[in-house]
Amino acid sequence: MPEGHTIHRAARLQTKRFGGKTLRVWSPQGRFAQEASELDGKRLERVEAMGKHLLYRWRGAPTLHVHLGLFGRFRIGPDVEPSPNARVAWSSDTHLLALSGPTVCEFIDPDAERELAERLGPDPLAPQQDDAQRLAAALGRSTIPIGAAMLDQTVMAGVGNVYRAEILFLAGIDPSTPSKALARDDVEAIWKLTVEQLTLGERLGRIVTVDPEEVGVPGPNKVPRGERTYVYKRAGASCRRCGSGIRSTELGSRSIWWCPSCQKRRVA
DNA sequence: GCTGCATGATGAA
DNA sequence: TCATCCTGCAGCA
Numbered sequence: 001m002p003e004g005h006t007i008h009r010a011a012r013l014q015t016k017r018f019g020g021k022t023l024r025v026w027s028p029q030g031r032f033a034q035e036a037s038e039l040d041g042k043r044l045e046r047v048e049a050m051g052k053h054l055l056y057r058w059r060g061a062p063t064l065h066v067h068l069g070l071f072g073r074f075r076i077g078p079d080v081e082p083s084p085n086a087r088v089a090w091s092s093d094t095h096l097l098a099l100s101g102p103t104v105c106e107f108i109d110p111d112a113e114r115e116l117a118e119r120l121g122p123d124p125l126a127p128q129q130d131d132a133q134r135l136a137a138a139l140g141r142s143t144i145p146i147g148a149a150m151l152d153q154t155v156m157a158g159v160g161n162v163y164r165a166e167i168l169f170l171a172g173i174d175p176s177t178p179s180k181a182l183a184r185d186d187v188e189a190i191w192k193l194t195v196e197q198l199t200l201g202e203r204l205g206r207i208v209t210v211d212p213e214e215v216g217v218p219g220p221n222k223v224p225r226g227e228r229t230y231v232y233k234r235a236g237a238s239c240r241r242c243g244s245g246i247r248s249t250e251l252g253s254r255s256i257w258w259c260p261s262c263q264k265r266r267v268a
Numbered sequence: 269g270c271t272g273c274a275t276g277a278t279g280a281a
Numbered sequence: 282t283c284a285t286c287c288t289g290c291a292g293c294a
Contacts, residue, residue: 003275052276070276071288085288101288103276153277160275207275232275253282254276 002068004052004158005201008125010074011049012202017076018097019046023090028098032088032105039064039090051120051157053104055113062107065116069103120157124195125202136187139179146182146190147175148252158198161254162232166209167193168258169230174265175256181268214240231257 025039043059056064066072075082075098082089082098087105089098099105108116121138122131138155139146149155150164159167168175171189173182182190200220201207208220208228215227230240234257235248244261 006275068276069287070274071286072276073288083288087287103278103287151276162275 002052002070002072003160003163003198003201003207004049004123004125005198005207006205007052007054007068007158008049008198009202009205011047011054014047014074014076014097017095018044018090018092020044021092023092025088025090027088028082028084028086029100035064035107036088038062044090049123049125050117051123051153052160053116053120055108062109063113065104065106065108065113066099066102067104069101071101072099072103073101074099120153121155122191123157124191124198125158127195132188132191135191136184139182139187142179144179145176145251146173146179147177147256147258149179150190151252151254156194159194161256162207162229163194163197163201163209165232165257166207166229167197169263170197170209172263174260174263175251175258177266178268181266183266186266210240231259233257 020043022041022043025036027033027036039058039061042061045057045059048055048057052067054066056066076095078095080096080098082096083100086098086100087102089096122128122134135156139149142149147164147168150159151161167190170193171186173186197209204221208223210223210228210230212218212220212223215223217223231246234246237246239246239259239262242259242261244259246257247260248255248257
């Protein structure tokens with residue numbers, strides 16, 4: 001379930017679990033066999049996240065670049081069985097990790113890494129001083145609706161299909177609003193909510209955007225399954241805030257959901 | 269057992 | 282805009 005929060009959490013937890021350790025590395029599926037043999041017996045220094053990308057730093061081996069795409073997932077544990085089509089697996093003396101279904105799993109050289117970093121927009125989980133300005137500039141140049149722009153990783157790096165819908169609900173902005181038509185206050189609200197929501201998701205290990213008070217529980221970790229989002233995948237259901245019917249359409253070649261009454265279209 | 273879908277992204281046309 | 286890559290599992294028979 002990989003949006004940026006999942007990736008940053010993976011970097012943090014995998015650094016803790018495997019950082020500084022010498023690992024046995026192999027490729028159950030075989031498609032990463034050559035590279036795995038280069039990593040086998042090397043020490044993993046740490047794991048870094050950039051938007052939805054992971055970078056594995058090894059002592060004495062090239063950086064490994066992983067992108068989970070839609071299907072990629074890690075299984076980690078003391079007694080994990082790597083699926084036979086795991087692209088890569090490694091083990092320390094106590095734990096095993098298996099990666100299956102990644103869109104990208106390859107060595108990356110410094111030039112390619114620089115290009116990647118330059119291509120990505122501000123990362124809400126690695127905030128910088130000028131993020132809101134950069135976002136405002138990118139949206140000001142954009143010719144597409146905000147609902148589509150939020151999926152563009154050169155605009156913001158880390159938001160995916162769940163968060164784009166939820167953040168626009170929280171911001172009260174109709175997804176079809178042209179990016180250009182957003183006021184400075186709207187852009188700042190979007191950025192603030194994005195940082196808040198992904199930070200919370202990184203901590204929880206899951207996406208919970210609803211206010212716990214609104215569902216009558218003491219904290220975000222107590223929100224029951226099925227009540228964790230305001231609009232995502234809730235077509236036809238009633239808005240948790242106003243009771244209107246949640247609507248859905250295609251935007252940026254993905255489904256999006258919104259509340260026609262809580263979310264207003266801005267005009268240029 | 270089979271089908272279709274999923275929190276992603278790219279390259280060709 | 283479409284086809285393609287990648288895997289697992291819910292929902293159904």
